[in-house]
Amino acid sequence: MSVLMVEDKADFNTLKETLQLTDGNLASHLRSLEEAGYLLVEKQFVGRKPNTTYQASEEGRKAFQEHLDALEQLILNNRKDN
Numbered sequence: 001m002s003v004l005m006v007e008d009k010a011d012f013n014t015l016k017e018t019l020q021l022t023d024g025n026l027a028s029h030l031r032s033l034e035e036a037g038y039l040l041v042e043k044q045f046v047g048r049k050p051n052t053t054y055q056a057s058e059e060g061r062k063a064f065q066e067h068l069d070a071l072e073q074l075i076l077n078n079r080k081d082n
Helices: 001-004 012-019 024-034 058-081
Strands: 039-046 049-058
Touching: 001 012, 001 024, 001 049, 001 058, 012 049, 024 039, 049 058
Parallel strands: none
Antiparallel strands: 039 049
16 A cells, blocks of 8 residues: 555556565455555556556545555554653
């Protein structure tokens, strides 16, 4: 999700190279995010090769931002306690 928050769209190979994941590992994560409604998926052929592009949905962007906010709050709370 962090890559898709910065980039408007990314294809499977770009995500795989950027995140240094195996095909299976990345596919598993993407499937989970798609099932949660966090991704928009576009499948097409470029020449004879399949090309899948991913984009964060509005719901995914909101959920990711909420996650970042919660992490930031956790960090701030722990700094106050120390």
